[in-house]
Each structure stands twice: as structure tokens, then as C-alpha cells.
Amino acid sequence: xxxxxxxxxxxxxxxxRSYADGAxxxxxxxxVACGDYAAVQAEHPQAGVRDLRGGYVLPGLIDTHIHFPQIxxxxxxxxxxxxxxxxxxxxxxERLADRAYANRIAGEFVLGLLSHGTTTALAFGSHFSAATxxxxxxxxxSGLRLFSGLVLSDRNLSAKLHISADQAYQxxxxxxxxxxxxxxxxxxxxxxxxxxxxxxxxxxxxxxxxEDATLPFTTHINENAAEVAEVKGxxxxxxxxxxxxxRFDLVQRRSxxxxxxxxxxxxxxxxxxxxxxxxHCPASNAFxxxxxxxxxxxxxxxxxxxxxxxxxxxxxxxxLKEGLQTYLMQRVAHEPISLTSGQLLYMATRAGAxxxxxEGETGDFQTGKAADFLYLRPPEDSTLAAVLKSADDPERIxxxxxxxxxxxxxxxxxxxxDLVFGS
Numbered sequence: 001x002x003x004x005x006x007x008x009x010x011x012x013x014x015x016x017r018s019y020a021d022g023a024x025x026x027x028x029x030x031x032v033a034c035g036d037y038a039a040v041q042a043e044h045p046q047a048g049v050r051d052l053r054g055g056y057v058l059p060g061l062i063d064t065h066i067h068f069p070q071i072x073x074x075x076x077x078x079x080x081x082x083x084x085x086x087x088x089x090x091x092x093x094e095r096l097a098d099r100a101y102a103n104r105i106a107g108e109f110v111l112g113l114l115s116h117g118t119t120t121a122l123a124f125g126s127h128f129s130a131a132t133x134x135x136x137x138x139x140x141x142s143g144l145r146l147f148s149g150l151v152l153s154d155r156n157l158s159a160k161l162h163i164s165a166d167q168a169y170q171x172x173x174x175x176x177x178x179x180x181x182x183x184x185x186x187x188x189x190x191x192x193x194x195x196x197x198x199x200x201x202x203x204x205x206x207x208x209x210x211e212d213a214t215l216p217f218t219t220h221i222n223e224n225a226a227e228v229a230e231v232k233g234x235x236x237x238x239x240x241x242x243x244x245x246x247r248f249d250l251v252q253r254r255s256x257x258x259x260x261x262x263x264x265x266x267x268x269x270x271x272x273x274x275x276x277x278x279x280h281c282p283a284s285n286a287f288x289x290x291x292x293x294x295x296x297x298x299x300x301x302x303x304x305x306x307x308x309x310x311x312x313x314x315x316x317x318x319x320l321k322e323g324l325q326t327y328l329m330q331r332v333a334h335e336p337i338s339l340t341s342g343q344l345l346y347m348a349t350r351a352g353a354x355x356x357x358x359e360g361e362t363g364d365f366q367t368g369k370a371a372d373f374l375y376l377r378p379p380e381d382s383t384l385a386a387v388l389k390s391a392d393d394p395e396r397i398x399x400x401x402x403x404x405x406x407x408x409x410x411x412x413x414x415x416x417x418d419l420v421f422g423s
Contacts, residue, residue: 001027001044005037006052006375009398010059011350012364016342018394024057026371029417034365055377056401058345059364060119060415061319062352065218065258065279065308067124068109068135068148069093069102073312080289081224084313085157093127094160102131106138113144114421116317117374117410120145120352120362122218122256122279122308124190127151127161129171136179143420145372147186147216147356150175152205153196165200172208176215184415186216186356193220194231194244202248209250216254216356218279219245222267223259224290242267251276256355258308259284260298261291268301277304277355280347282325284310295326296335306351319348323402341398375412375422376405384409 008022023040025032025047033040041049069092076088096102113121125132125148132150139146152168153161163171172189180187189208191197197205197219209215222228222241231241238244242263245251255276260267271278280293298305307322308314315321323344330337353363362372378384384404391397401409412422 001025001032001047003037003040003044003047003049004052004057004373004375005049006055006057007397008034008057008365009345009394010034010365011342011346012366013350016340016345016394016398018398020392020394021053022057024365024371024373026417029371031365031367031369031371033367052375052377055375055411056397057373057375058117059349060362060372060374060413061117061348062306062356062363063113063118063121063123063309063317063319064256064277064306064352064355065281066113066121066311066317067313069096069105069126069131070312071105071109071112074316076312081227081313084288089312090158090161094158096126096128096131097160099130099134102126102128102134103138106134109135110138110142110144112311112317114142114413115407115410116319117376117413118317118319119372119374119413119415119420120147120356120358122147122188122216122356124151124192124218125149127153127163129175132175133178136175136185140183140185143184143415143418145184145358145362145415147188149188149190152191152201154198154201156196157192165198165204168201169204169207172204176208176212180212180215188216188218190218193227194235194241195227202245202250205250206248216256217250217252218256218258219250221245221257221260222262224288225262228262240264240267242270246270254357256306258310259290259293261285261293263294263297265297265301268298268303272302275304277306277351279308279355280305280326281308281310281314282322282329283315284313286325286329287315288313292329292333294334295330296333296337299337304351304355305347306355307347318406320402320405323348327402341395341402344402345398370415371417372415374410374414376401376409377411378405378409382408
């Protein structure tokens with residue numbers, strides 16, 4: 001058993017827990033205890049101590065919406081969703097037909113996640129089976145907890161990215177057999193969105209979920225107004241966007257629906273009834289001009305909400321940055337909210353675990369969970385280090401971390417106790 005001694009934060013149900021001189025006790029990759037150092041050390045006097053005071057230990061961050069093929073189109077300014085897809089996204093995703101290129105992208109992608117403290121990610125794979133395999137292999141080699149899958153589309157994108165419903169089923173089954181539940185990997189069923197998935201393709205998704213109840217599901221919904229109108233034209237019998245997915249039994253406890261910026265109250269209520277989760281991607285919503293996410297309505301109606309970076313529609317891999325952007329955008333939302341740093345930490349960690357059905361395994365430091373954590377220590381000459389020298393209130397310290405910490409402050413990342421980034 002080892003004790004990690006440092007200022008420690010986590011946000012299990014019930015609110016923020018913080019320990020100025022904290023200890024995380026770990027044995028066999030599992031959390032044995034988390035609390036004040038003196039109390040934890042007294043309970044485990046024989047444990048070795050790694051003294052990391054001067055830094056901060058947080059649970060591993062969880063990204064519930066990100067795109068593997070899009071890392072190299074980050075920063076494509078001046079577009080809304082459909083124009084951005086046509087000008088930047090689709091051409092780049094077509095390049096992943098080259099397996100060697102996909103291999104390079106997979107390495108860059110996994111490193112981008114780990115270097116920003118993300119230990120678990122729900123990532124859209126590629127439209128190409130071989131490229132999706134490269135992502136799974138890279139994640140497996142790194143130790144990352146990855147949920148991903150073949151992206152399914154059969155219309156309205158590019159002929160190079162389309163496959164038939166039969167091909168979608170066969171290729172998905174092959175990938176499921178090879179990667180689902182292999183160590184820290186999980187397969188997820190993922191049609192890109194209703195615009196690019198016909199009824200036969202959505203029926204394939206339903207079949208895959210029925211055949212294996214352990215598979216999660218993810219897609220996009222209600223991202224911008226033009227998309228919503230296009231879906232209405234493609235599925236005129238559906239009352240709203242959500243009903244397109246409901247008709248194929250795709251909205252359930254294991255479903256993560258990305259964006260939902262343009263949602264109606266009726267849709268939010270039904271998402272709650274299905275116990276599904278919304279992946280909120282605030283930087284992407286602003287970057288592509290999609291709108292300000294109605295978090296107050298989602299909270300009032302009881303919806304689960306976790307965070308995603310939406311690389312490459314977003315602005316980078318940092319979930320801490322997404323927490324800050326959530327705070328900023330909700331301050332100027334139609335129904336303003338002033339979120340606490342504890343609430344942001346919950347959205348960045350435990351809420352993501354709940355979205356993925358992993359709350360019994362990761363997301364906070366409750367006893368028995370996997371020891372997924374990051375060690376933050378800002379460079380001595382950084383603004384964050386200067387701010388923290390005079391911050392003593394736990395909420396103030398955590399708020400400064402969300403505001404100012406980036407990859408430069410992530411010194412180590414551990415998953416189930418294994419060091420997966422840093423030295």
C-alpha cells in the first residue's frame with residue numbers, strides 16, 4: 001500500500017470533498033482511503049508515503065464527447081456546423097482511409113487526452129474499420145480507458161464515408177468481438193447523427209444494442225438550428241429530433257447524446273425519463289456558433305449532464321478548460337447560473353462516470369474504486385502558481401485550477417494505479 005500525500009479534491013455525490021493536507025491510499029490499483037493525511041496515515045502506519053505536497057490530486061477527468069479523426073483540424077475558424085463539416089471535417093476524415101495515417105493520428109489523439117489529465121473518453125472513431133482498430137490499439141497500449149466504435153453513416157456526407165447497413169452490422173460485430181471489454185476498452189454504437197443515418201442504419205444500431213446489453217450508445221442531437229430543420233425534413237413523421245432516435249430504441253440509460261443546445265422542454269423531459277445523459281461541449285458550441293446550452297432547463301427538469309471537448313469542433317483536449325467555458329457561458333445564458341468549482345469538478349469527473357455506467361469503477365475517490373487520478377503542479381513561474389500562493393480556501397484553489405491549469409500543469413496521470421503519463 002502507498003499513500004499519495006498532497007492537497008486532494010474529489011466530488012462524489014453529496015458535494016465537494018477537499019483535504020489541504022490530504023492522502024490517497026492505494027493498494028493493487030484501488031482506492032483504500034481518501035482523507036486528511038494524519039487520519040489516513042494513522043489507519044495505515046505501514047504504508048509507504050509519496051510526498052507530493054505543493055501539488056494537487058484530482059480524480060481522472062472524463063471526456064464524454066470527442067472525435068478521434070479531427071485532431072488536425074482544430075482551430076478552423078469562421079464556420080458553422082454544416083459548412084465546417086464540408087470544408088474541414090469530411091476531407092480530413094476521408095484521409096483516415098490510409099491506415100498508416102490513421103495510426104499516426106491515433107498516437108497523437110491518445111497523447112492529447114492523457115497529457116491533459118483525461119483518463120476515460122467516449123470518442124467517435126472513424127468511418128473506416130481499420131482506422132478505428134488503430135485507435136483501439138493505441139488506447140490499449142497506453143492504458144487509457146476508451147469507449148469508441150465505428151462511425152455509421154450512409155447518406156449526406158461523402159461517398160467515401162458511407163457504408164451499407166449490412167456492412168455496418170458486419171464491421172461493427174467484428175470490432176465488438178476484437179475490442180469490447182478487452183482490458184480497459186469498451187465498444188460503443190455510434191451513428192454520426194440523424195442527418196447522415198437512414199432508417200435502415202438506425203435499425204442496425206438497434207439490433208447491435210439488443211444483441212449485447214453491455215454496449216453503450218452515442219450520437220449527436222440538436223446541435224444547431226439548421227441541423228434540427230434538416231432532420232425534420234428527413235424524418236417528417238417524427239415530432240422532434242429526439243423522437244427519431246426513440247423510434248429505434250436508441251435512447252436509454254447507456255445513451256450519451258452530444259450537444260442538445262436547441263432542445264425543447266419535451267425532449268429534455270423524455271431524456272430524463274430514459275435516464276440518458278447529455279454531453280455538454282461549451283467550447284464547441286461557441287466556436288461553431290451553435291448557441292448557449294440551456295443548462296438551467298436541463299437541471300430544472302432533472303437531466304444528467306457531463307462534459308465533452310468535441311475535438312475538433314472544440315478548442316482542445318482540456319476538460320478543465322471545458323469546465324471553465326461552462327462557467328463562463330452559463331453566466332451569460334438566457335437563465336444565468338453561477339456554478340461553483342465543486343459543481344464543475346463533478347461534471348468533469350463523476351458525472352462522466354455516471355454517463356458511461358462506470359460510477360462504480362471511477363469518477364471519484366470512494367473506497368474500492370480504481371485509482372484513476374492526475375497530479376497537478378503548475379510551473380513555478382506560471383500565473384497559476386502565483387495565484388495559488390495566496391489562495392487557501394478549497395473552492396478558491398479549485399476555481400483557480402479550472403481557470404488557469406492546462407497541460408503544462410499536468411505532471412502525472414494514473415489509471416488503476418498505473419502511471420500512464422508523466423515520470
